[in-house]
Amino acid sequence: MTTRDIVFAATGAITALSALLSVTTRHVVHSALWLLVSLGSLAGCYLVLGQELVGLVQLLVYVGAVVVLVLFALMLTRAPIGPHAEIATPAWERAVGAVLGAATTGLLAALLLPLFAGVTVDLDGGAPGGTPAIAQAVFGTWVWPFELLSVLLLVALIGAFAVSRLVLRREEDSTAVPGEVRR
Amino acid sequence: MSWIVRMIVVLPALAALAGLLARRQRLLAAGIAIGMSAYVTVLAFIQWVAPARTADIESIGRLSTGALQVPLHLLSDRLSGLVALAVAVVVLAIQVFTAWYLRDDPRYGQFAATVSLFATGMLLLVQASDLVLILVGWEIMGWCSWLLIGHDSQRPDARRAAYKAFIVTRVADIGMVVGIVALAVRARSTDLIAVLTASGHDTALTVGLVGVVIGVAGKSGLVPFHDWLPDAMEGPTPASALIHAATMVAAGSYVIARLFSLYAGHDGVRTLLAVLASATMVYAALLAFAQTDLKRMLAYSTLSQIAIMLAALAAAPRDVGAAPAMSHLVGHAFFKALLFLAAGWLSVLGGATALAALRGRLHGRGALRWSMGLGLAALAGVPPLIGFFTKDTVIDAALEGATSGGGARAWIVVVALFVTVVLTAAYCARAWLLLDTPLAVTEPLTITDPTATGALPLTEPVAEEDVAVVTTTDSADDAEVERVHAHGHAPITLAAALSVAVLAALTVFGTLLLTSLRGAIHVGLLSALLSVLLVVGSAYAVWTLSDRGRHDVAARVPSRLRDAAVRGFGVDTAYLGVGRAVTAVARLVVALDRDVVDAYPRATVVAARGLGRVGERSHRGVPSLSLLALLAGVVVIAVLGVTAWR
Amino acid sequence: MIHLQLPAALAALLAGIGVYGVLARRNAVLVLIGVELILNAANLLLVTAGSRPGAPFSAGPVLTLFVITIAAAEICVALAVVLVLFRVTGAVDLTAVPDLTDEPDAEGELDADAQPSSPHAPEPELRGQVSS
Numbered sequence: 001m002t003t004r005d006i007v008f009a010a011t012g013a014i015t016a017l018s019a020l021l022s023v024t025t026r027h028v029v030h031s032a033l034w035l036l037v038s039l040g041s042l043a044g045c046y047l048v049l050g051q052e053l054v055g056l057v058q059l060l061v062y063v064g065a066v067v068v069l070v071l072f073a074l075m076l077t078r079a080p081i082g083p084h085a086e087i088a089t090p091a092w093e094r095a096v097g098a099v100l101g102a103a104t105t106g107l108l109a110a111l112l113l114p115l116f117a118g119v120t121v122d123l124d125g126g127a128p129g130g131t132p133a134i135a136q137a138v139f140g141t142w143v144w145p146f147e148l149l150s151v152l153l154l155v156a157l158i159g160a161f162a163v164s165r166l167v168l169r170r171e172e173d174s175t176a177v178p179g180e181v182r183r
Numbered sequence: 184m185s186w187i188v189r190m191i192v193v194l195p196a197l198a199a200l201a202g203l204l205a206r207r208q209r210l211l212a213a214g215i216a217i218g219m220s221a222y223v224t225v226l227a228f229i230q231w232v233a234p235a236r237t238a239d240i241e242s243i244g245r246l247s248t249g250a251l252q253v254p255l256h257l258l259s260d261r262l263s264g265l266v267a268l269a270v271a272v273v274v275l276a277i278q279v280f281t282a283w284y285l286r287d288d289p290r291y292g293q294f295a296a297t298v299s300l301f302a303t304g305m306l307l308l309v310q311a312s313d314l315v316l317i318l319v320g321w322e323i324m325g326w327c328s329w330l331l332i333g334h335d336s337q338r339p340d341a342r343r344a345a346y347k348a349f350i351v352t353r354v355a356d357i358g359m360v361v362g363i364v365a366l367a368v369r370a371r372s373t374d375l376i377a378v379l380t381a382s383g384h385d386t387a388l389t390v391g392l393v394g395v396v397i398g399v400a401g402k403s404g405l406v407p408f409h410d411w412l413p414d415a416m417e418g419p420t421p422a423s424a425l426i427h428a429a430t431m432v433a434a435g436s437y438v439i440a441r442l443f444s445l446y447a448g449h450d451g452v453r454t455l456l457a458v459l460a461s462a463t464m465v466y467a468a469l470l471a472f473a474q475t476d477l478k479r480m481l482a483y484s485t486l487s488q489i490a491i492m493l494a495a496l497a498a499a500p501r502d503v504g505a506a507p508a509m510s511h512l513v514g515h516a517f518f519k520a521l522l523f524l525a526a527g528w529l530s531v532l533g534g535a536t537a538l539a540a541l542r543g544r545l546h547g548r549g550a551l552r553w554s555m556g557l558g559l560a561a562l563a564g565v566p567p568l569i570g571f572f573t574k575d576t577v578i579d580a581a582l583e584g585a586t587s588g589g590g591a592r593a594w595i596v597v598v599a600l601f602v603t604v605v606l607t608a609a610y611c612a613r614a615w616l617l618l619d620t621p622l623a624v625t626e627p628l629t630i631t632d633p634t635a636t637g638a639l640p641l642t643e644p645v646a647e648e649d650v651a652v653v654t655t656t657d658s659a660d661d662a663e664v665e666r667v668h669a670h671g672h673a674p675i676t677l678a679a680a681l682s683v684a685v686l687a688a689l690t691v692f693g694t695l696l697l698t699s700l701r702g703a704i705h706v707g708l709l710s711a712l713l714s715v716l717l718v719v720g721s722a723y724a725v726w727t728l729s730d731r732g733r734h735d736v737a738a739r740v741p742s743r744l745r746d747a748a749v750r751g752f753g754v755d756t757a758y759l760g761v762g763r764a765v766t767a768v769a770r771l772v773v774a775l776d777r778d779v780v781d782a783y784p785r786a787t788v789v790a791a792r793g794l795g796r797v798g799e800r801s802h803r804g805v806p807s808l809s810l811l812a813l814l815a816g817v818v819v820i821a822v823l824g825v826t827a828w829r
Numbered sequence: 830m831i832h833l834q835l836p837a838a839l840a841a842l843l844a845g846i847g848v849y850g851v852l853a854r855r856n857a858v859l860v861l862i863g864v865e866l867i868l869n870a871a872n873l874l875l876v877t878a879g880s881r882p883g884a885p886f887s888a889g890p891v892l893t894l895f896v897i898t899i900a901a902a903e904i905c906v907a908l909a910v911v912l913v914l915f916r917v918t919g920a921v922d923l924t925a926v927p928d929l930t931d932e933p934d935a936e937g938e939l940d941a942d943a944q945p946s947s948p949h950a951p952e953p954e955l956r957g958q959v960s961s
Contacts (some may be wrong), residue, residue, distance in 0.1 A: 004831040012839040019843055019866050023850030028859065035862050042843075042869055049836060051876050052896075054890050058872075066865065066904055073858045077915045088854055089807050089924055096811060101819050101942025105845030110835035111825060112874070120881050121835045122901050137887035138894070142877045149898050156902035160909035806923040810860070811852050818848075 003082055004123065008048045014041040028079040029071070036067045050123040070117045184238040187230050188259045191267060192242075192307045194223050195274075204223060206292025212596035216295035220275040220302065227271040228307045231264035231699070238312040238376055240531060246315075252372035258312035262509060265700050266310045272428035272689065273520045275300045278525050281421040283679035284531070288419075293303035294334055298425060301327035305430040314363045314373040317438060322361065324431045325352055325402070331414045331422035337469045344417035351411040351758065355401020360408040364758060366442075369711040373374075392445060392452040396459075399435030404458045406466060410754040416478040416536075420527030422562020423478060427485045428755050430521035433512045436492040440505035442704050447501040450592065455715035456498035457592040461599035463683045468606035470614065473737050473748035480614060481519070484562060487603060488515045491577055493601055498596035499580040500587045506702035507580040513703075514573035517560035517693050525555045528675060528683065529618070538617050538735075548681055554687045555618065561690045564718050569693040572704050574604070575714055579707040604714050606617040608721035613736050616725065690775045767798035777783075836877040843870035857911045861904060868900045900913040 003171030015038050022034035039062045088094060138146055205211040238258035246253035276554035278298060285291040301324060305612050308320030326349075333345030367373045369388060370381035400404075404412040412432070416423055426432065439446060439456075446453055464487050470484035493514070495508035528551055533541040545552045551823065560572030584591035689696075697703040729736040737745065747753070843866055849864025872893045878887010915921050 002832075005835060008831060010833050012835060016839060016842050016846070017881070021840045021858075023846055023853060023863060023866070028856060031854075031859050031862060033843060035865065037868065042873065044841065045836065045873065046876060049831065049876055049880055051880065051890050051893075054872075054876055054893050057894055057897055059902055062865075063832075066901055069904060069908055070858060070862060070865075073861075074856075074912060074914055076859060077855070077856075077921050079858070087855060087859070088853055088918060092922075093807060093811055094849075094853045096815070097849045100811075100818050101812055101845040101849035104820070104848045106843055107818070107821055107825060108841035109892045112841060113834055116833040116837045116877070119881060120830055121882065122830050122881040124830060125879075132888050134890045134894075137891050141886045142891050142895075145903070147894060150948075151896060151898075153898065155930050156905050160906050163897060163906070163913055164907045166913070330896045500891060762849075805925070806857075807852070807855065810923070814848055 008045060011041050011044040011048055014038075015045060025080075026083040026085065028083065028084055028087060029074060031073055031087075032067060032070045033068070036063055039063050039067065050121075053134055104121060184230065184233065184235050184260070185257075187235070188235065188240050188310055189224050189242065191223055191226050191230065191271075192310060193390065194219055195299045195303040199296045202292060202299055203294030204396075206290075206296060207289055212292035212295050213278075216278045216299055217275070217282065219299060220271065220278045223302070223306075224271040225267070226277045227264070230259060231261075231268040234261055234264040235259040236261075238374075240312070242313075242316065249366065250371065252377065254313060254372070254374050255311045255316060256312040256374060257316070258375070259310065261700055262440070262505075265513060265696065267306055268696075269303065269516045270309065270429055272685075273516050274298065274425065275463045276520060276524065276686050277421045277425050278811065279682040280424075280527070280679045281419075283529055283673075283676045284421055285419065286673065290334065291502075294331070294419070294422070296388070297327050297330045298336075298421075301331065301425060301430065305434060308434055312375045314367050314375065314378065317441075318360065318363055319424040320436065321398075321402070321438075322428075324434060325349065325356065328352075328415070328426050328431055331426060332418035332460060333421055335417070336423060337415070341417040344411075344414040347755075347758070348411040348415045350762075351408055352401045355398050357410050358394040358396075358401070359398020360394075362391045362393075362396075362398060362498075366391035367393060368486055375441060376672050379442070387512065388445065388449065389452065392442070393447055393455065393616060395438060396452060396456050397494070399439055400459060402430045403435040403493065405490060405493065406461045407754070407757075409463060409467065409486055410751050410758060413479045413482040414755075415750060416476070416482050418667070420523055420530065420536075422484070424520045424523035424527070427482060428523055429516035432485060432489050433492065433516065436489065436508055436512055438497050439493070440509055442507040443496065444501075447494065450590075453759060454592040456493055457596050460490040460494035460497055461595050463487070464494060464599045464603045465606065468603050468610065470748050470751070472606060472610040473740055473745050475539065475749055476537050477530070477541060477614070478523075479749075480538075481522055481526060484607070484610065485515075485519060487607065488519070488562075491574065491600065491603065494596045494599065495577040495580055497592040498584040498589055500584045503580045503583060504702060505706075505824050506700055507576045510697045510700065510703035511573040511577050513697060514561070514569040514693060517686055517689045517740070518558050518568070518570050519827070521554060521683065521690055522562065523559035523684050524686065525551060525558055528679075529555065531675075534576065538614075541618055543617075543619065543621045546621045550684060552619070553637070554683050556615065557687050557690050559611040559615050563608040563722070564714060566715065567691075567694070569690050569697070571696070571711075571715075571791050572694045572706060575706040575711045576704055576712060578710045579705055582707065582710055599716070601717065603669075604717050605721045608718040609725050612725040616729055616732035617735060625730070626825060628827060661722040737808075762815045833877050833881065835847065836873055840870045840874040841878065843867075855922050855924050857914065857923055858908070860923060861907055861911070865900065865904065868896060898906050 018034045018038040018041065022031050022038055024032050025034060040059065043055040043058040046052075046058060058135065089097075198215055202212050202215050203213060236259065238260075240255060240257040241258060242255045242257050244255065249531060278295060281291070281294060281298070284494050285294060288294070304320045304323030304327060307323070308317050311317045329345045329349040332348050335340050335341040363373075367379050369383070370378040371796065372378065372381075391668055401408045411446040412427060414428065418426075446456075466481045467486035467490065469481050471487065474480040474483060479735075488511070488606060492508045492511045495511060498507055499505070499507055507696050529534045529541055531545060532548075533544050534553075535541070546553055547562045564571045566572075578597070579793045581596045581600055655811060694704060726732070728739065740748070834835075847866030847868075847870060850866055851860050854860050854863065875889050875893045875896065877889070878884065879891075879893070880886065881889075901908045911921055
């Protein structure tokens with residue numbers, strides 16, 4: 001157990017615990033906030049692993065944008081403040097969910113742990129990749145996916161806009177006739 | 184001179200086509216029909232005088248059908264020449280007569296063309312040396328008979344009669360086709376010579392011969408296929424003359440005559456033929472006696488006479504051959520055609536064909552009276568008319584067959600023949616007395632109608648201008664009255680009267696024609712004497728019983744029996760029963776197919792829809808459940824993938 | 830010097846928690862939180878693998894960046910749909926039984942290109958408890 005291991009273990013523990021709290025809390029908004037904590041500490045994990053760019057992008061995008069979006073969505077869908085008993089699905093579904101979650105974890109662990117057994121990375125002396133290497137890769141090998149991703153973002157933007165416009169137009173045309181949205 | 188043989192077949196066909204195209208111009212159609220039949224008669228005469236005596240005349244060339252030879256040859260010999268001449272003469276007479284008889288009919292053109300086509304069929308059959316061509320001629324005649332019987336297609340009775348004729352003969356034709364196929368297969372060829380000379384396969388031979396007998400029984404009206412013929416009187420009289428005198432009903436006898444050497448060696452089939460023919464002979468003669476309509480009487484008489492021809496084929500010994508039957512065929516063609524045409528002429532004058540309406544009409548009409556008289560005398564078998572010679576040749580051949588080992592078969596025929604002679608003379612005498620005795624002398628004719636209130640005296644003659652279609656006196660399904668084609672009909676033209684006269688002359692002198700065929704005239708002295716005595720005796724009996732013609736002798740028959748006889752003893756209902764049975768079987772098959780066989784594909788549809796509905800109902804579209812299912816599926820697949828990889 | 834088993838274990842754990850989060854929540858937005866956790870587990874795994882010596886093309890970090898981008902796009906559209914659902918039916922309860930009766934087509938149809946990434950199009954007239 002090196003120092004890095006211990007640091008990683010600590011950050012990882014925070015990530016896991018906050019993720020767990022996020023999915024089990026009965027406060028709706030707390031769930032989003034615990035997610036924020038989880039994603040933030042995950043950024044920390046990335047830093048421990050030596051991937052600074054990824055960690056910082058994680059903070060910028062996930063913590064800064066995605067979680068904010070989630071919070072806005074909760075606000076716009078009138079999320080109740082305070083503990084909300086009916087936040088969870090019926091018990092049997094939760095049971096099945098727990099089983100499935102455990103199965104997923106077990107499966108992945110059973111695969112990955114043997115895979116990574118004994119693999120160590122020496123990050124103290126000279127980071128293997130580092131940001132310049134990533135930049136080279138992004139604009140070199142991965143330039144096409146990169147450009148397509150920008151198109152994807154544009155499409156998502158337009159899509160979200162169109163979906164919301166659809167409802168708006170319908171509300172303008174008909175006088176509050178509920179429930180006739182067709183794709 | 185083989186081109187004559189081909190022309191005799193081809194020219195009427197061309198005339199039919201041309202007549203059909205020219206049907207709206209009456210004069211042109213009549214010209215084509217009469218002209219062509221005259222030319223064909225001339226050709227037939229030439230061919231009769233000098234037959235080519237060959238069976239190798241090519242028609243349209245050999246059909247290439249692999250192992251089976253189908254040479255499609257025509258033949259020309261004394262027999263075919265004689266029969267072809269007889270047919271051609273009768274057709275010519277009918278065409279001339281029709282030009283007058285149907286002068287007010289708008290569809291005369293079609294009629295004339297159909298008669299030409301019919302002549303094609305018959306002449307093809309007569310001159311065919313190939314089973315396929317025989318079948319083709321047979322079928323053409325069947326189709327044309329439907330067209331001709333149903334000529335007045337506006338009338339439902341005529342249509343029904345046409346369909347009845349067609350369907351009954353069609354059912355029998357199944358036997359014909361099966362028979363022909365069996366014979367062809369046995370000989371590996373459809374050529375007549377090959378079929379006659381082939382040896383072996385008793386089953387195929389029996390099937391073939393029995394099949395042909397069944398087919399002939401249909402078209403010639405042997406019991407039980409006989410009931411279509413009296414109903415076919417719905418057709419115009421010239422059509423009846425054509426179909427039921429000279430051609431279609433006699434075609435069967437001709438076919439059997441051509442195959443005679445095969446039949447002569449097969450006693451069983453000949454016995455069948457003898458039984459059917461004898462039964463028909465006597466039965467039809469009895470029914471003819473009871474009829475109240477002139478044409479129906481002639482129809483039953485035809486049934487009886489055709490049965491005589493077929494009985495001759497059944498009973499004659501091998502060395503005598505088919506000549507007696509063929510001579511009676513020719514004789515019958517002449518005198519029956521004469522009788523029908525005279526009946527047509529008479530019906531125009533009388534306005535109907537019912538005997539009640541024609542009572543005493545012959546009296547005082549010169550040519551018509553003589554023609555009718557000669558015809559009836561020939562039918563009865565009065566010497567020296569042709570009917571006497573041909574019938575006595577048949578009797579002689581039957582006796583010879585009986586005495587030279589023909590056994591029960593020939594004796595049945597002999598007995599039936601003599602009985603028929605008596606009955607024929609009886610109904611001929613009755614008809615003559617009814618038609619000829621002047622009305623002033625007669626008592627009113629009681630009309631046997633259950634719905635009539637008492638007897639209806641018809642003492643005043645029906646005026647010529649009256650339409651008077653006398654239908655109500657007989658029951659509804661009697662088909663005795665064709666729509667009279669004469670409302671104020673013009674008197675008979677010279678040509679039409681001449682055609683009747685020619686037939687009458689042939690009835691008197693036709694025996695000379697027959698001597699050209701070997702064995703066609705062979706009258707035994709004793710049997711001839713016996714038959715003459717029977718004729719005279721029977722006629723005298725009728726004359727006395729009807730009090731010299733004052734009463735209708737058939738009125739002595741109890742009225743219920745008479746009614747049933749007029750209606751044909753309900754055979755029509757029996758035919759309907761057969762039809763219904765077949766339809767019921769067909770419906771059963773359809774139901775089986777639809778509900779049993781088709782049920783399986785349809786069941787898959789029902790099952791699929793049901794499953795779909797179940798699936799639809801079980802899937803309620805709740806998003807959380809679907810997520811659950813999705814993730815469960817993903818995990819399962821992942822586990823499977825991982826374990827499989829390992 | 831870090832043993833890579835630890836990040837791997839964390840990734841597995843996060844994935845399991847994310848799956849539970851998807852299945853244990855009623856609110857559509859909270860379900861999306863679970864989805865985010867799963868995505869992040871994947872990201873961590875990518876980074877872990879990518880930091881192995883000899884990883885080609887810097888695939889690990891680069892792909893992680895891509896996944897982050899895609900996740901952002903996805904949650905954008907998903908939340909748009911959720912908001913539409915809320916606007917139309919007044920609730921975002923995923924355990925509600927939708928009303929599956931066929932309704933006649935309303936006037937005109939506007940084809941939206943963007944398909945929501947959530948597996949189901951929410952049905953109108955959601956019955957069931959109205960909850961957030």
